[in-house]
Amino acid sequence: xxxxxxxxxxxxxxxxxxxxxxxxxxxxxxxxxxxxxxxxxxxxxxxxxxxxxxxxxxxxxxxxxxxxxxxxxxxxxxxxxxxxxxxxxxxxxxxxxxxxxxxxxxxxxxxxxxxxxxxxxxxxxxxxxxxxxxxxxxxxxxxxxxxxxxxxxxxxxxxxxxxxxxxxxxxxxxxxxxxxxxxxxxxxxxxxxxxxxxxxxxxxxxxxxxxxxxxxxxxxxxxxxxxxxxxxxxxxxxxxxxxxxxxxxxxxxxxxxxxxxxxxxxxxxxxxxxxxxxxxxxxxxxxxxxxxxxxxxxxxxxxxxxxxxxxxxxxxxxxxxxxxxxxxxxxxxxxxxxxxxxxxxxxxxxx
Amino acid sequence: xxxxxxxxxxxxxxxxxxxxxxxxxxxxxxxxxxxxxxxxxxxxxxxxxxxxxxxxxxxxxxxxxxxxxxxxxxxxxxxxxxxxxxxxxxxxxxxxxxxxxxxxxxxxxxxxxxxxxxxxxxxxxxxxxxxxxxxxxxxxxxxxxxxxxxxxxxxxxxxxxxxxxxxxxxxxxxxxxxxxxxxxxxxxxxxxxxxxxxxxxxxxxxxxxxxxxxxxxxxxxxxxxxxxxxxxxxxxxxxxxxxxxxxxxxxxxxxxxxxxxxxxxxxxxxxxxxxxxxxxxxxxxxxxxx
Numbered sequence: 001x002x003x004x005x006x007x008x009x010x011x012x013x014x015x016x017x018x019x020x021x022x023x024x025x026x027x028x029x030x031x032x033x034x035x036x037x038x039x040x041x042x043x044x045x046x047x048x049x050x051x052x053x054x055x056x057x058x059x060x061x062x063x064x065x066x067x068x069x070x071x072x073x074x075x076x077x078x079x080x081x082x083x084x085x086x087x088x089x090x091x092x093x094x095x096x097x098x099x100x101x102x103x104x105x106x107x108x109x110x111x112x113x114x115x116x117x118x119x120x121x122x123x124x125x126x127x128x129x130x131x132x133x134x135x136x137x138x139x140x141x142x143x144x145x146x147x148x149x150x151x152x153x154x155x156x157x158x159x160x161x162x163x164x165x166x167x168x169x170x171x172x173x174x175x176x177x178x179x180x181x182x183x184x185x186x187x188x189x190x191x192x193x194x195x196x197x198x199x200x201x202x203x204x205x206x207x208x209x210x211x212x213x214x215x216x217x218x219x220x221x222x223x224x225x226x227x228x229x230x231x232x233x234x235x236x237x238x239x240x241x242x243x244x245x246x247x248x249x250x251x252x253x254x255x256x257x258x259x260x261x262x263x264x265x266x267x268x269x270x271x272x273x274x275x276x277x278x279x280x281x282x283x284x285x286x287x288x289x290x291x292x293x294x295x296x297x298x299x300x301x302x303x304x305x306x307x308x309x310x311x312x313x314x315x316x317x318x319x320x321x322x323x324x325x326x327x328x329x330x331x332x333x334x335x336x337x338x339x340x341x342x343x344x345x346x347x348x349x350x351x
Numbered sequence: 352x353x354x355x356x357x358x359x360x361x362x363x364x365x366x367x368x369x370x371x372x373x374x375x376x377x378x379x380x381x382x383x384x385x386x387x388x389x390x391x392x393x394x395x396x397x398x399x400x401x402x403x404x405x406x407x408x409x410x411x412x413x414x415x416x417x418x419x420x421x422x423x424x425x426x427x428x429x430x431x432x433x434x435x436x437x438x439x440x441x442x443x444x445x446x447x448x449x450x451x452x453x454x455x456x457x458x459x460x461x462x463x464x465x466x467x468x469x470x471x472x473x474x475x476x477x478x479x480x481x482x483x484x485x486x487x488x489x490x491x492x493x494x495x496x497x498x499x500x501x502x503x504x505x506x507x508x509x510x511x512x513x514x515x516x517x518x519x520x521x522x523x524x525x526x527x528x529x530x531x532x533x534x535x536x537x538x539x540x541x542x543x544x545x546x547x548x549x550x551x552x553x554x555x556x557x558x559x560x561x562x563x564x565x566x567x568x569x570x571x572x573x574x575x576x577x578x579x580x581x582x583x584x585x586x587x588x589x590x591x592x593x594x595x596x597x598x599x600x601x602x603x604x605x606x607x608x609x610x611x612x613x614x615x616x617x618x619x620x621x622x623x624x625x626x627x628x629x630x631x632x633x634x635x636x637x638x639x640x641x
Binding site for chain 1: 386459616626
């Protein structure tokens with residue numbers, strides 16, 4: 001990854017912490033991948049819930065943290081992914097491994113016309129607009145008896161497998177979804193598109209005057225986020241074996257995504273992962289207290305937004321000094337810094 | 352006759368939606384804040400009204416007289432304490448803070464009042480109606496809410512155009528820096544705007560609580576309806592918001608006339624149609640760059 005611009009200057013992407021992160025990541029994934037051999041079924045199912053949170057939060061972060069679009073309607077795609085998987089695998093009888101990508105593609109295709117409607121609105125009105133669209137999709141879904149109407153539908157494509165095997169397969173499916181979501185986000189942010197997003201975030205007008213295709217870039221991210229969120233929906237359907245409209249299309253999922261990302265750290269790849277783990281732990285720990293965990297998380301999200309907008313990952317990483325996923329560039333050269341200092345002193349001397 | 356009836360009921364409902372939407376419209380107009388907790392505050396006002404009517408056994412009018420100023424004071428405090436701070440942070444913070452507030456408040460209401468549906472009792476008034484033509488009845492209470500809603504929206508419009516504070520609000524909306532040069536305290540103007548917005552949303556919440564059943568999560572629907580009224584009418588004008596509320600109300604009652612389960616969906620579809628074909632709304636103000 002190192003490319004030499006000048007003999008003295010090095011432009012690098014990877015840092016020491018990112019190499020460490022890579023090693024850690026490989027070990028973590030390997031340990032997680034072997035989990036069905038040493039963890040109980042209940043624990044595996046809980047972990048799949050965590051995986052679904054990581055995927056949907058990573059996608060929400062892609063939208064808001066990088067694209068600047070706050071959506072409270074991502075549950076639309078959770079529903080499309082979940083219902084899509086059940087319909088394609090059960091009703092159409094297509095193999096699970098093909099049904100999942102098909103459901104994800106359907107969500108991506110549906111998000112294209114939706115983006116044209118939603119992009120008429122900006123800021124807070126965009127947020128509520130996406131929510132209305134999610135409500136419309138729910139209200140239309142319950143009109144179809146083939147999708148179970150208002151009471152929902154069970155997922156039975158995997159019930160031929162023995163429970164232990166099925167749970168392990170779903171677990172690996174969830175783990176693959178996490179890896180996919182993170183890798184795709186990472187690749188997007190390293191690409192030209194990601195660079196454009198950084199420019200849009202800093203100054204949208206200046207970015208467009210420099211040739212960044214602002215609406216196009218936003219639409220791409222909107223579609224990718226829809227597909228990723230649909231993948232999370234498919235994971236939820238496969239894990240819970242049941243899809244109910246009032247649950248999968250609940251705005252509470254958006255609340256989860258938003259709180260996870262804010263608490264973990266908006267606009268970083270690591271943030272949603274950290275946030276999802278914290279969220280999941282709190283949810284398990286405070287489950288006896290009913291809805292209190294949401295109140296605590298909501299207050300935490302408000303406080304973090306106002307006083308520590310970089311979130312937990314910002315605090316852990318020392319405001320970004322540690323990077324597990326290097327998406328930017330780092331210039332390293334003591335001679336470069338010296339020459340810059342000489343230049344500026346020459347300039348001031350000329351004046 | 353059914354359809355005319357649905358239309359009339361829709362207009363009566365629409366007056367209430369317009370009142371509901373005016374606070375959202377006002378806060379966006381002055382501060383560019385989209386208060387995602389708007390609906391939840393309406394529900395909060397309804398619960399406060401319910402407590403007063405039930406615990407002290409007084410008339411709903413007393414509840415309105417007490418709760419509306421309380422909501423105004425709450426609005427002032429929320430703006431001073433929370434929203435002004437989030438505006439200073441800039442970026443996505445105002446939106447995220449408002450969303451956090453909405454969730455915390457909804458869950459809090461659920462914890463205190465449970466998820467059961469409630470209604471503020473208004474006695475015999477609830478059932479009273481009169482005949483305007485053969486088989487066409489108008490409920491007295493829906494008519495009262497309609498009149499209150501329309502009058503408050505009109506009063507707000509007059510206030511914004513004729514009174515010094517109203518002009519200061521519009522000026523703060525146009526150029527918040529120039530306004531401070533004119534010796535106006537921005538933060539105070541913002542706080543007073545939010546106080547007015549909360550007073551209207553409080554009134555709307557009380558009237559809704561008297562008209563229908565509500566529960567803590569009803570704020571979600573209220574926020575969506577208020578938002579749809581604002582967008583259908585066109586941003587930045589209270590006249591538009593009034594029209595938007597009436598159109599939304601009619602869409603919902605006519606939709607429900609076709610099939611009882613289509614009411615809300617019909618409202619959403621009219622909103623989406625406006626978004627697709629007339630995105631600046633039915634009655635747009637001259638569009639500024641933002």
